[in-house]
Amino acid sequence: MKRITVAKGDGIGPEIMDATLEIMKAAGAEIIVDEIEVGEKVYLSGNNAGISKESWDVIRKNKVFLKAPITTPQGGGYKSLNVSTRKFLGLYANIRPCFSLHPYVDTKHPQMDIVIVRENEEDLYAGIEHQQTDEVVQCLKLISRPGCEKIIRYAFEYAKQYGRKKVTCFTKDNIMKQTDGLFHQVFDEIAKEYPEIENEHWIIDIGAAKMADTPEAFDVIVMPNLYGDVLSDVAAQIAGSVGLAGSSNIGEECAMFEAIHGSAPRRAGQNMANPSGLLQGAVQMLIHIGQADVAEKIQNAWLKTIEDGIHTYDIYKEGISKQKVGTKEFANAVIANLGMKPSIMKSVSYSNNAKLNLPKYKRKSPRKKDLVGVDLFVNWTGSDPNELALEMKQLESAEVQVSMITNRGIKVWPDGFNETFCTDHWRCRFKAQTENFISKEQIIQLLQLANSKGIDVIKTENLYNFDGKASYSLGQGQ
């Protein structure tokens, strides 16, 4: 028996959770349920995290969490429980299988069967934002080597265990050469360890267009957090319905399983909602806790129920569906089909699924790191970059000199274009002369001098060479 934590959530949550638990029980799942309360009631009782400390203790003890959707109340101050659960518990991998149920659920993509593997903790979702000048705000995009290695290895291990043929990586590394560049580089490194699995990289924009148009060209797709957030909804929607997809959030210690849709408050309490999304999350959970035989039994019974045309209102279609049913009736139909397989759609087999081989990340020995310059970010309300350059030149010393000024990334000095639109946020790059390195003291002196001259430096970024290689972006047009 495996103890799991269950939260019934808000809106349609309790109905779809009851249906899911009943199906699991009837299929012989060996689970003991510890129920906790999270979501709207907890938020509105004055706890703006939406969860009590005692509930965290239960989640951390059981390590496996099946969660129905919750309603985050409108208005300020309420923290998203989904985001905090993922980050507190280190759930770095978000896995979302999106496959069509043609011809039983309407879709333009009858052959579609893809799995989106989304990095779940970093990227722009670190949520580190600052207003820097009157005109400019910033959000930090953080990509780490451990983050990349873990998620990319997960994608290849998943492909291996589920007999998938290809892993595709989506990034925008033609623009973000450092952050997305690292993701792509780690993808190429890890792909070499899996010669039996095909690998490819697409620039995200054309990759996304291709996925929306010809999803059958893809198998497993791995990507950084923001792209994965957007494209996993696109993939679920074009497969048939967001109401049909489940997802897992996997960490080294803990895991959370859920439907991808929300709490659909307008449908609550009417025995209308489709429990399939949460059931798909539960199937992934059963595989995760080593009960693949039960997962397989449920999945085949569910496929047969869909194939039989027994449909909830959201996927019901005259001419395709046979019977429009409510949440409970749908669950009963799945239960009645346990032990059976679909006859037209392909049945699933999870019996060969071993646990994924995911070694803990080992920190690499540090590379040689040399400080070669500094970017001073300056709030300046002038318009002629040549004037700003003259001010910056006053800060130069024999060792450290201004080499470039950019505005929103594009070089405006030397040799800028008059046409370039400029804001009040300027990056002034100071570099050591020739091959020399600079010291932290020299940066402090630079800042002191700037301060004494009334220059409004709003932040600095150090420029480093790692193992002798420049590891910072050039100015666009440089």
Ligand code: NAD
């Ligand atoms: P939603 O997913 O709840 O609903 C969108 C539409 O899909 C609605 O028309 C609804 O009727 C339909 N729908 C969704 N799930 C269905 C199901 N199982 N069966 C039948 N129809 C279904 O999105 P929303 O309306 O934008 O959000 C409602 C609430 O859910 C918000 O408070 C939001 O914050 C929350 N939410 C929670 C989660 C989560 O807990 N994981 C995720 C997304 C949204």
